Amino acid sequence: MISSQALAALRRTLAEERVLTDAASLLHYGRDWTRYIEPSPAAIVFPLDVDEVRALVQWARACGVALVPSGGRTGLSAGAVASRGEVVVSFERMNAIRDFDPLSRTVRCQAGVVTGALQTFAEERGLYYPVDFASSGASQIGGNIATNAGGIRVVRYGMTRDWVAGLTVVTGTGEVLELNLGLNKNNSGYDLRHLFIGSEGTLGFVVEAVMKLTSPPPPTRVMVLGVRQLGDIMAVFGHFAGEARLQAFEFFSDQALAQVMAAQGVGAPLDERWPYYVLLEFEAAGDAEEARALAAFAHCVEQGWASDGVMSQSLAQARALWRLREGISEAITPRTPYKNDIAVMISQVPDFVVRLDAILSRDYPDFEVLWYGHIGDGNLHINVLKPQDWALPAFKSACEQVNRQVFELVRAFRGSMSAEHGVGMLKRDYLNVTRSEAEIALMRGVKSVFDPDGVMNPGKLL
Ligand code: 2HG
Ligand code: ZN
Numbered sequence: 446m447i448s449s450q451a452l453a454a455l456r457r458t459l460a461e462e463r464v465l466t467d468a469a470s471l472l473h474y475g476r477d478w479t480r481y482i483e484p485s486p487a488a489i490v491f492p493l494d495v496d497e498v499r500a501l502v503q504w505a506r507a508c509g510v511a512l513v514p515s516g517g518r519t520g521l522s523a524g525a526v527a528s529r530g531e532v533v534v535s536f537e538r539m540n541a542i543r544d545f546d547p548l549s550r551t552v553r554c555q556a557g558v559v560t561g562a563l564q565t566f567a568e569e570r571g572l573y574y575p576v577d578f579a580s581s582g583a584s585q586i587g588g589n590i591a592t593n594a595g596g597i598r599v600v601r602y603g604m605t606r607d608w609v610a611g612l613t614v615v616t617g618t619g620e621v622l623e624l625n626l627g628l629n630k631n632n633s634g635y636d637l638r639h640l641f642i643g644s645e646g647t648l649g650f651v652v653e654a655v656m657k658l659t660s661p662p663p664p665t666r667v668m669v670l671g672v673r674q675l676g677d678i679m680a681v682f683g684h685f686a687g688e689a690r691l692q693a694f695e696f697f698s699d700q701a702l703a704q705v706m707a708a709q710g711v712g713a714p715l716d717e718r719w720p721y722y723v724l725l726e727f728e729a730a731g732d733a734e735e736a737r738a739l740a741a742f743a744h745c746v747e748q749g750w751a752s753d754g755v756m757s758q759s760l761a762q763a764r765a766l767w768r769l770r771e772g773i774s775e776a777i778t779p780r781t782p783y784k785n786d787i788a789v790m791i792s793q794v795p796d797f798v799v800r801l802d803a804i805l806s807r808d809y810p811d812f813e814v815l816w817y818g819h820i821g822d823g824n825l826h827i828n829v830l831k832p833q834d835w836a837l838p839a840f841k842s843a844c845e846q847v848n849r850q851v852f853e854l855v856r857a858f859r860g861s862m863s864a865e866h867g868v869g870m871l872k873r874d875y876l877n878v879t880r881s882e883a884e885i886a887l888m889r890g891v892k893s894v895f896d897p898d899g900v901m902n903p904g905k906l907l
Contacts, residue, residue, distance in 0.1 A: 446530045447487045451508040455488060455532065458504045463491040463538075474535055475527045477520035480781055481841060482870060486513065486527035491538045495613060495621055495652045501534060502619040502650075505900040513902050514646040516588025517559065519580040521784055522869030524592060524645045524905050531903075534650065536587050542566050550658045551610050551627050556587025556651050563656060572658040575602035579771040587651045593643035595865035597771070600821040601692045602659075604865070605642065611655030612638045616648060617896025627655035640891065645867055646902035648895035663730035665692055667763040668742065670754040671719030672696075675802060675816070677750040679795045681723050682821055684750075688741035689727035689734065694821025696723050701773045701815040701828075708776035714769060715753045721816070723751070724770045726763070773817050774826075781837060782815070782828040783844035784871075787855050788864035791823040797858050798825070804854060808847040824864040827851075852878045868906045876906070 475484025513527040536557035544553040560581040578596030611627035624638040745751040757763035818826040862878040
């Protein structure tokens with residue numbers, strides 16, 4: 446908790462009405478979408494510009510109080526949970542989009558710009574911001590950058606990192622850095638921009654970013670295919686990747702589908718139910734692309750990799766098919782799922798999933814385990830549902846037991862313990878699955894350079 450003097454100084458740093466300490470605000474802004482750690486912030490503040498963020502960092506250093514950045518609070522690793530009396534810095538009021546440059550195809554966004562607002566801004570100018578996920582209506586650009594958000598189109602467009610042309614950050618020493626200046630080419634030494642992308646607010650806070658835009662994609666079609674065996678999904682991927690320009694390649698299990706159907710009252714995509722489904726989206730500017738994709742589907746059926754399929758005939762149908770995949774996370778939220786977000790090299794996925802399935806079926810006989818994710822990127826979201834009669838701590842520790850085997854497998858495959866959700870507090874203890882002790886020591890060293898007093902989102906990532 447902060448002292449009354451420190452709180453008074455905070456109220457002098459920002460206008461009084463932009464410092465909140467009421468219980469409802471502390472709960473609302475003190476946490477993200479995770480529910481494993483109780484929030485307990487001292488105050489919530491709403492800066493309006495870079496100078497105010499700098500003043501907040503100076504205040505934090507002087508008073509010895511930590512700051513936690515808060516965007517759309519859609520994170521899944523407790524990277525934006527304030528559980529130890531920190532002051533939460535919400536970027537909600539810093540949501541201006543400006544300096545659109547049609548020739549460079551860039552635009553400057555304050556950290557609090559909602560992802561969907563940037564997508565709409567681009568669309569209104571005949572352009573496209575391609576990073577997309579189910580939470581795009583709430584997540585903010587600053588948070589996307591701090592966690593290097595991925596989503597459903599990584600297979601075609603890459604991660605948030607690939608769309609950041611410039612970055613303005615306030616470091617833990619209160620310094621303002623303008624990184625890469627929006628340039629397309631800039632080989633002038635270390636690219637500190639990339640150090641801040643994915644750093645989860647532990648080095649400094651992203652306050653503004655110059656984001657790249659691109660041409661909109663041609664019309665697309667969505668297919669959902671029924672698949673009998675997990676191991677066949679990547680055969681479907683390999684074939685389609687050669688035959689079509691893929692915009693997305695996702696999968697989900699029938700158990701995951703059942704959760705969406707129950708929660709949202711939607712129907713199954715195919716006449717019969719299959720153990721797994723592939724959802725893929727491909728570019729179809731004309732009939733030729735569509736015919737080629739249909740032939741690819743026929744080939745997958747002939748080979749026995751897929752059993753049935755459906756293709757969207759309209760935007761509304763495409764959206765309805767996507768809802769089956771994108772609705773999973775929200776549908777299962779009431780079951781406080783234990784989440785794993787792991788990745789291996791794409792070529793290793795077939796072997797990896799067979800080995801993972803063996804562990805999960807053996808060690809989780811009593812829990813419902815859902816499989817889904819961005820399998821075309823080698824990224825699986827394994828969600829274990831909490832039975833209603835289990836208390837959260839007991840459930841968490843049961844999952845952590847199984848985690849040991851899961852992460853030993855990830856380590857053996859030289860995979861990632863957090864493919865896109867970040868490390869936060871929930872995955873911190875597993876960092877060494879993917880990073881060597883030498884790397885972690887260097888990361889700590891980097892942290893101490895940018896944040897010598899440890900006031901920037903401490904306890905996250907490291
Ligand atoms: C998704 O791909 C999100 O739907 C959430 O990254 C994944 O709920 C999850 O584990
Ligand atoms: Zn995801």
